[in-house]
Amino acid sequence: MRQDKMKYFSWFVAILMVAALLSGCAKSSNEPLEESPTTTSSDSAEGSEGKLDTSKKVELVWYLLGDANKDQKEVMAELNKMLEKDLNTTVKLNFTTWTDWQTKYNLLLASGEKIDMIFASTWSDYYKFANQGAFLPLGDLLPTYAPETWKNVPKQDWDEATVKGNILAVPATYPEYTPDGLVYREDWRNELGLPEIKDLDSIEAYLDGVKKAKNVTPINGKAYNEVFTLFKAYNDYQQIGGDSGVIAASSYDNPRDIIAYPFTPEFEAWVKRMKTWADKGFWNSDTLSSQVEAGDAIKVGTGAVYWRNAPGAGGYIVDMEKNNPEIKLGYFPFTRFHNYVMPNLSVNNAMAIPKNAANPERSLMVLDKLRNDPKYYDLLSYGIEGKHYSIAEDGKYIVTPPANLKDTKNFVPYGIASWGFRLESMERVKQASGWSGFDALLQEFKSESKPNIFAPVLLDYAPVKSQQAAVNAVIQQYGLPLMMGLVPDVDKAIETYRKQLEAAGVNDVLAYVKEQAYAYYDEKGMK
Amino acid sequence: MGSFFRELNRNKAMFLMIAPVLLFFIVFSYFPMVGVYYAFTRFSFDGGLFGSEFIGMKNFEFLFKSGALWNLTKNTVLYNLAFILIGNALQLVCAILLSELPGKWFRKTTQSVMFLPFFVSFVLVGAFVFNLFNSNNGVVNTVLAQLGLPEYDFYLHTEPWKYIITFFAVWKGLGYGTVIYLAAIMGISDEYHEAAKIDGANIFQRVRYIIVPMLVPTFILLILLSLGGILKGQFDLFYQIVGNNGMLFEATDIIDTYVYRSLAVNFDIGMGTAAGLYQSLFGFVLVLTVNYIIKKVREDYALF
Numbered sequence: 001m002r003q004d005k006m007k008y009f010s011w012f013v014a015i016l017m018v019a020a021l022l023s024g025c026a027k028s029s030n031e032p033l034e035e036s037p038t039t040t041s042s043d044s045a046e047g048s049e050g051k052l053d054t055s056k057k058v059e060l061v062w063y064l065l066g067d068a069n070k071d072q073k074e075v076m077a078e079l080n081k082m083l084e085k086d087l088n089t090t091v092k093l094n095f096t097t098w099t100d101w102q103t104k105y106n107l108l109l110a111s112g113e114k115i116d117m118i119f120a121s122t123w124s125d126y127y128k129f130a131n132q133g134a135f136l137p138l139g140d141l142l143p144t145y146a147p148e149t150w151k152n153v154p155k156q157d158w159d160e161a162t163v164k165g166n167i168l169a170v171p172a173t174y175p176e177y178t179p180d181g182l183v184y185r186e187d188w189r190n191e192l193g194l195p196e197i198k199d200l201d202s203i204e205a206y207l208d209g210v211k212k213a214k215n216v217t218p219i220n221g222k223a224y225n226e227v228f229t230l231f232k233a234y235n236d237y238q239q240i241g242g243d244s245g246v247i248a249a250s251s252y253d254n255p256r257d258i259i260a261y262p263f264t265p266e267f268e269a270w271v272k273r274m275k276t277w278a279d280k281g282f283w284n285s286d287t288l289s290s291q292v293e294a295g296d297a298i299k300v301g302t303g304a305v306y307w308r309n310a311p312g313a314g315g316y317i318v319d320m321e322k323n324n325p326e327i328k329l330g331y332f333p334f335t336r337f338h339n340y341v342m343p344n345l346s347v348n349n350a351m352a353i354p355k356n357a358a359n360p361e362r363s364l365m366v367l368d369k370l371r372n373d374p375k376y377y378d379l380l381s382y383g384i385e386g387k388h389y390s391i392a393e394d395g396k397y398i399v400t401p402p403a404n405l406k407d408t409k410n411f412v413p414y415g416i417a418s419w420g421f422r423l424e425s426m427e428r429v430k431q432a433s434g435w436s437g438f439d440a441l442l443q444e445f446k447s448e449s450k451p452n453i454f455a456p457v458l459l460d461y462a463p464v465k466s467q468q469a470a471v472n473a474v475i476q477q478y479g480l481p482l483m484m485g486l487v488p489d490v491d492k493a494i495e496t497y498r499k500q501l502e503a504a505g506v507n508d509v510l511a512y513v514k515e516q517a518y519a520y521y522d523e524k525g526m527k
Numbered sequence: 528m529g530s531f532f533r534e535l536n537r538n539k540a541m542f543l544m545i546a547p548v549l550l551f552f553i554v555f556s557y558f559p560m561v562g563v564y565y566a567f568t569r570f571s572f573d574g575g576l577f578g579s580e581f582i583g584m585k586n587f588e589f590l591f592k593s594g595a596l597w598n599l600t601k602n603t604v605l606y607n608l609a610f611i612l613i614g615n616a617l618q619l620v621c622a623i624l625l626s627e628l629p630g631k632w633f634r635k636t637t638q639s640v641m642f643l644p645f646f647v648s649f650v651l652v653g654a655f656v657f658n659l660f661n662s663n664n665g666v667v668n669t670v671l672a673q674l675g676l677p678e679y680d681f682y683l684h685t686e687p688w689k690y691i692i693t694f695f696a697v698w699k700g701l702g703y704g705t706v707i708y709l710a711a712i713m714g715i716s717d718e719y720h721e722a723a724k725i726d727g728a729n730i731f732q733r734v735r736y737i738i739v740p741m742l743v744p745t746f747i748l749l750i751l752l753s754l755g756g757i758l759k760g761q762f763d764l765f766y767q768i769v770g771n772n773g774m775l776f777e778a779t780d781i782i783d784t785y786v787y788r789s790l791a792v793n794f795d796i797g798m799g800t801a802a803g804l805y806q807s808l809f810g811f812v813l814v815l816t817v818n819y820i821i822k823k824v825r826e827d828y829a830l831f
Contacts, residue, residue, distance in 0.1 A: 106794040112575070125794070133572040217663065286661045286682035288772035291654075355572055462569065466585065469789035469798060470592035476788045477773040477780070486683060486774055504592050 052145065054088040058362045060116040061092050063108060065124070066417035068095045071383060075414070079379055086369065089362050095416075109134045112356055116363040119420040120169045120352035122242055122345055122455060130163035131460045136353040136360055137166035145361045146170070146368035157346035160456060170367060171346035174422040176431070177445040178309040178344055179335045180229035183295070183316055185304045186330030188214060197332045200234055207282045210304045220303035221292035223283035227274060227483055229307055233334030235266050240517055241459035245471055246479065246506065247513045252340060255453055255521060258514045260506050262479065262497055271482050271490055278485030288480055299324055310441055314432020331437065333444075341445045342452040349419035370421050377426045383414030391428075398428040457513075457520045464512045467505030474500045565800040586801035589789055595780075600758065600809075603781040606689075607757040610696045615749060617697060618704030619742060623734055625705065626712045638709075642702030652695055653767030660691070685778035688769065692779065696764055704749070711745040712738060747821065747828045755814045758782060758806040782806060 069075070072093070080090040096104045105124055108115065120126045120135065129135060142150040153173055161169045184197065184206065194209040195202045207218045219226050232239070237248035240258065250257040250264075261267050277283075284290065295316060297303025308316055313331045320327055335341040351367055353360045370376045382389045382398055390402035401411040432438035461468045478497040487493035535542055561576070566586050568579035590596045621641065628634045659666045660681040668678045681687055719737050728736070760781030769779045771788070786802040814830075822829035 102791075102794070109572075110570075110794075110796055129572075132570070220663075284661070284663050285680045286657070286663070286772075288774060289657060289682055289770045290661070291657070291770070465795060465798065466588035466592055469589035469795070470595070472791070473595065473785055473789045476771055477776045480771065480773045488683075503594065 063118040135168040145364035169350035169352035172349040181333035187328035220297035221294040226307040241457040275485035311432040314435030351420040388414035470504035586797040622708030649763035649767040
């Protein structure tokens with residue numbers, strides 16, 4: 001009898017073990033996707049006077065990237081009060097937080113959670129998800145449920161949000177240039193009499209001068225972004241359809257000359273130069289493991305250079321002027337290597353509706369309000385007037401902390417990643433956080449702007465995804481150390497890198513990207 | 528079938544007690560196993576789990592491309608073997624030492640201190656490691672410089688990392704495992720010790736001839752349990768300590784970090800599931816094999 005029970009018990013243990021073992025493989029997949037509710041414009045939601053029917057009270061679930069603000073609850077309560085009155089709706093606003101946002105974002109869409117609206121963007125794989133059918137087509141809904149938005153957003157912007165003939169997102173109306181560039185300590189450059197930064201040689205001279213005279217590591221922390229964006233800009237390599245790994249067009253003027261850059265002599269020359277930079281100590285040998293932002297080192301006086309895009313640089317510089325006024329910074333946009341810049345696509349920031357949203361119509365109505373009614377826009381973008389901001393005398397821009405606030409010491413500014421529903425015409429904050437140097441820069445960009453022909457190429461890598469995955473792994477293992485000049489023998493490392501890339505199937509990926517890009521160019525009538 | 532119901536009827540209370548656990552595993556472990564099917568499909572949002580196109584073994588291809596799989600499997604298995612064997616051996620030794628310590632207060636304190644690392648997250652461990660070994664102002668290099676010795680660039684060499692990673696893995700699990708062994712030691716009846724003492728056995732003899740043999744079943748059970756996960760690297764341990772530092776991958780790349788790296792840019796449910804399935808199947812087969820061997824050798828030690 002006892003023996004018997006023991007037997008049952010051990011069987012039970014065995015089952016538990018197997019269960020625990022196998023449970024790991026289905027982490028992300030325990031919920032089969034449900035069929036999305038059918039949503040067509042013929043939903044007869046229109047009432048007698050062309051007014052939309054909002055008799056049913058609805059709670060919407062929205063997702064934004066990033067973190068909620070400390071006062072988010074208060075702001076949402078305020079917003080929902082207005083929404084309830086106007087549209088008989090409340091919105092539950094969720095955030096992914098910035099930690100691992102990519103994974104969370106992917107899972108939100110893949111798990112089929114009921115979400116009525118979510119942030120979408122080219123840099124969070126809008127085109128890939130759109131191509132896979134993650135978002136609801138909005139073409140039929142927009143004229144009815146978001147008429148103002150439908151009217152106001154330029155056709156070009158809608159076109160950029162269109163995938164396979166369907167509009168799948170409502171792009172923000174906020175034209176932007178976000179070219180890469182370097183923020184650097186201008187005061188040190190002046191003090192040391194270093195040449196003005198205008199090309200690669202002057203950058204090298206600056207790094208060298210700072211390293212020697214100030215005895216600091218110029219890019220003190222993670223340095224890969226600095227070096228890699230510089231590499232791309234210097235050689236005018238343009239990545240295609242977002243992050244295309246080692247595949248790039250060889251220049252703007254030759255969009256059809258698509259290459260895998262590690263196989264070029266330019267790459268060879270570059271990594272050899274980077275080896276000398278690394279040996280001179282422009283960054284640390286542990287840079288690839290470091291979690292430190294190079295910008296944080298500048299703040300405490302132990303660094304000199306930091307990669308930022310142009311508006312980001314503005315924010316960083318303004319912040320520095322406020323907190324460390326003794327540090328003077330300059331900015332060098334990489335556009336000056338080849339004297340042109342491409343604007344962001346409209347879907348660089350957008351709002352989309354996932355396929356199985358429960359109330360897409362109401363969600364669009366709320367978005368329409370949000371985008372066109374300053375009361376709504378200001379509240380969700382800038383917080384509560386008098387508590388988080390006050391309107392400046394010009395009636396247009398805002399002042400933070402609010403003018404009449406006495407206790408400015410404990411003031412916590414309000415701000416969320418509201419980029420998905422931003423409109424230039426509604427903004428009350430200047431681009432680049434009001435950095436004084438930005439206007440001139442914007443003039444410069446506008447005068448040399450060229451159409452963005454690379455970002456809209458639609459790539460989902462489906463036919464070559466195993467090759468792409470293998471190539472990604474190779475880039476990380478062999479490409480990054482090479483790019484950062486950390487390898488002992490550059491020639492040998494280049495050879496290994498190329499061999500590994502070929503083994504991983506880089507040529508298949510290249511052929512795929514070429515095919516897709518050519519198809520896009522043909523469609524647009526480019527030569 | 529009839530006998531099953533008779534059994535059910537006879538031990539109602541027992542089955543009732545086990546029901547929640549069974550339910551838990553059915554809902555959270557067996558039911559989701561259906562998702563394994565993702566490994567064989569090209570996922571699309573329209574199709575979902577069963578509507579997506581069936582593509583056979585294509586999702587497994589990226590593991591074999593560039594021939595990385597062998598090296599990855601080897602690294603993963605060897606690391607885990609080191610963790611399991613060194614870990615369990617040290618836990619055993621610590622448990623025996625603790626059990627023989629006379630002062631209760633001292634024993635409790637030591638035990639708590641040993642347990643502490645278990646609660647430290649790997650993110651923190653990663654920060655420790657970086658601050659210990661980085662080239663700029665790392666503790667180790669600062670000490671070396673103080674002693675007038677040449678500095679050592681840990682992040683450019685692969686050799687030290689095998690030991691660093693193993694050390695931290697063992698350090699973190701030490702307290703936890705020790706408690707399990709300690710419990711087993713406490714379970715040994717005092718009669719054995721008293722009889723041995725009367726026969727004039729000294730403390731080493733008692734450890735050698737009483738405690739160690741009595742702990743062997745626990746030891747084997749724990750080893751068996753951990754073998755199942757031998758292809759599951761501790762992703763957080765490796766990722767937090769090594770990060771995306773390609774310089775060190777040759778010695779530190781395990782299946783989990785490889786999969787993460789391959790799929791981080793292009794999130795793909797199918798390929799992720801494929802990798803997980805490979806790990807699980809490997810572990811499953813391994814447990815069955817080892818259990819089979821143990822059964823041949825000492826049947827009462829086997830799990831099932």
